[in-house]
Amino acid sequence: MLVNRKRLFDEILNNFLERFTDVEAIIVSDHEGFVIAGEKKKNTESDLELVSVLTTLINPVLERIRNEFAFKKFGTASFDTDEHRLLFITIDEERILSLVFNSMASVEKVGPYTYFLAEKVAQLLNLQEGDTIQLAIPDFDSETERHEKLKESICQSSLDECANYNFKFVIIGNHEVGKTSLIRQFVERKFSQDYRATIGLNIFAHNFDFQGNEINVQLWDIGAQQYFKRFRKIYYKGAEAAFIVYDLTNRESFEKIKDWYEEINQLIDEINIPIVIVGNKVDLSEQRVISTAEGEEFAKSLSETGISYIETSALSGENVINAFELIAYHYIIKTKKKEKDVIREDLVEAILSTLKELVILELTFISENMSWDPGFQTILNLESLGEYSKLKDSIKEKLYPYKNGLILSSFAYDDFNLSNSDGVFCIFDARDREHIDSKWKDILISIIRKVRKKRAVIVGIRVSDDKNWSQLMEEFLIDEDLEEKVVSVLFLKIGPDYREKIYEHLKLMLDVIVTTRKLK
Numbered sequence: 001m002l003v004n005r006k007r008l009f010d011e012i013l014n015n016f017l018e019r020f021t022d023v024e025a026i027i028v029s030d031h032e033g034f035v036i037a038g039e040k041k042k043n044t045e046s047d048l049e050l051v052s053v054l055t056t057l058i059n060p061v062l063e064r065i066r067n068e069f070a071f072k073k074f075g076t077a078s079f080d081t082d083e084h085r086l087l088f089i090t091i092d093e094e095r096i097l098s099l100v101f102n103s104m105a106s107v108e109k110v111g112p113y114t115y116f117l118a119e120k121v122a123q124l125l126n127l128q129e130g131d132t133i134q135l136a137i138p139d140f141d142s143e144t145e146r147h148e149k150l151k152e153s154i155c156q157s158s159l160d161e162c163a164n165y166n167f168k169f170v171i172i173g174n175h176e177v178g179k180t181s182l183i184r185q186f187v188e189r190k191f192s193q194d195y196r197a198t199i200g201l202n203i204f205a206h207n208f209d210f211q212g213n214e215i216n217v218q219l220w221d222i223g224a225q226q227y228f229k230r231f232r233k234i235y236y237k238g239a240e241a242a243f244i245v246y247d248l249t250n251r252e253s254f255e256k257i258k259d260w261y262e263e264i265n266q267l268i269d270e271i272n273i274p275i276v277i278v279g280n281k282v283d284l285s286e287q288r289v290i291s292t293a294e295g296e297e298f299a300k301s302l303s304e305t306g307i308s309y310i311e312t313s314a315l316s317g318e319n320v321i322n323a324f325e326l327i328a329y330h331y332i333i334k335t336k337k338k339e340k341d342v343i344r345e346d347l348v349e350a351i352l353s354t355l356k357e358l359v360i361l362e363l364t365f366i367s368e369n370m371s372w373d374p375g376f377q378t379i380l381n382l383e384s385l386g387e388y389s390k391l392k393d394s395i396k397e398k399l400y401p402y403k404n405g406l407i408l409s410s411f412a413y414d415d416f417n418l419s420n421s422d423g424v425f426c427i428f429d430a431r432d433r434e435h436i437d438s439k440w441k442d443i444l445i446s447i448i449r450k451v452r453k454k455r456a457v458i459v460g461i462r463v464s465d466d467k468n469w470s471q472l473m474e475e476f477l478i479d480e481d482l483e484e485k486v487v488s489v490l491f492l493k494i495g496p497d498y499r500e501k502i503y504e505h506l507k508l509m510l511d512v513i514v515t516t517r518k519l520k
Contacts, residue, residue, distance in 0.1 A: 008124055009037035012135045016117055017041055019137055022105035024084070027098040028091070028121055036095065036125070076227075078107060089118045091199070097121050112140060112231045115200025115223075122199055132188050138203055140234050167331055168218040169241035172260050174253040175224040177245045178280040181314035183219050186324050191315050198223040201235050210328045217328075233267040241274045241331050243323070248279045248311065249287040254295070261302050274330030276308045278323055283313040343503045348384050354510045355405050358422060358517070362407040363509070366416055366426040366447070370395065374502045375425045375460075375509075376410045413443050418450040423513040425505075427460040427494060436461075436475045444476055448487055455487055456512040460505065462494040469493045488516040 013026045025040035078087045085101040171179045202221040244260045246253040277299040299309035312319040365376040392399035398410040473491045
């Protein structure tokens with residue numbers, strides 16, 4: 001299939017014009033003024049041919065800028081007329097991107113996007129049959145909002161289950177270390193022999209499966225040129241992970257890792273994002289000047305928590321998939337930790353909120369074996385609840401009062417005191433059982449009779465996945481006993497994921513306690 005550049009140019013130029021109202025026209029031309037591609041808004045007076053001719057006049061200026069610039073290939077210039085503002089960006093030695101703004105436009109606001117457009121134009125001009133190009137225009141402002149929503153959200157699945165993960169990570173490092181080649185090898189499974197420095201920014205969207213998790217990533221390939229540093233804070237917005245890539249055959253690129261690491265810490269708002277140091281061009285073994293041991297040691301030295309290190313070859317594909325899976329692994333681990341931290345804090349907040357209403361809150365936990373008492377242990381592990389003392393601590397009874405008014409008690413099935421309990425959490429282990437134990441109903445009836453009126457009882461039935469949980473629940477038959485006393489009883493299924501679900505169960509218990517106390 002032949003590459004249809006005209007259609008692709010039409011698509012991205014029109015998308016850009018539609019996105020930015022202050023831009024009236026966009027032209028891609030060569031240094032002699034020949035128009036390669038161009039679009040303008042309807043009812044605009046911009047003359048594409050005239051602007052293209054202007055590029056022949058501005059080109060000597062751009063060439064001078066390029067000669068003074070480190071890469072000898074890039075330059076930019078702008079000037080104003082009475083009616084317009086003009087911006088010229090060199091794509092390479094031969095071709096120029098020109099943008100026409102209205103006279104009142106803020107070129108600085110659109111600036112970060114113009115270099116993204118310049119990079120896409122460069123890709124289109126060099127596009128080969130079979131190449132993949134993504135033309136969606138990013139919204140830098142929305143990245144912060146997206147990231148904040150991500151921080152506030154909690155994964156609905158259990159933390160032990162597989163899930164979908166959507167995140168943005170940036171790929172940074174010195175020029176010519178192979179950042180773009182790594183991405184193309186990962187996304188397209190191909191390597192391009194022709195080197196071309198990224199102009200400002202390139203973005204790839206890609207999804208892949210990692211250990212049963214669906215990973216959807218935005219890969220932000222950020223240009224290394226010093227000129228673009230003023231835009232990099234904008235490009236970094238909302239980044240949740242990063243590659244710092246260096247060339248194993250180039251010591252200078254290795255020594256610059258620390259500068260890139262410090263830039264991330266300065267310009268990215270998120271603290272301690274997952275970072276992987278990538279030593280690229282491992283295929284050039286005879287030319288390498290950085291040993292694996294030196295690379296690993298340096299990565300460890302950057303952070304007290306340690307930074308992962310991996311060596312790759314964008315040419316052969318060696319370890320490229322592993323590198324991207326490694327960053328996905330670190331992101332998932334950190335995300336799950338964040339989710340658990342939020343869940344823990346939500347439970348703390350629920351307990352403190354309940355204490356405000358009741359002043360004193362006593363929660364009682366009853367289990368067959370007090371060494372396995374997940375509800376009791378979960379609350380004890382909430383350090384932010386403050387200090388507690390062990391008033392009673394035997395194999396039959398535990399009584400731990402907190403300074404804030406919370407009291408935890410724990411008992412085995414055979415003997416329990418509920419005279420002061422506001423809520424009772426009792427667990428029966430019905431794994432591999434077809435029916436409940438005959439004693440369990442008596443234990444539950446005893447709980448209902450001993451607890452005061454307007455109190456709450458949570459009954460957790462631990463079951464195997466293949467058992468009929470609802471049938472086991474119905475075998476308790478306690479309706480008549482409940483009629484004699486105003487006590488709320490709620491049955492819960494305790495599955496294999498109880499470690500994570502216990503937070504939800506405890507919050508539910510607190511809700512039932514407060515609701516029941518308000519009953520007339």
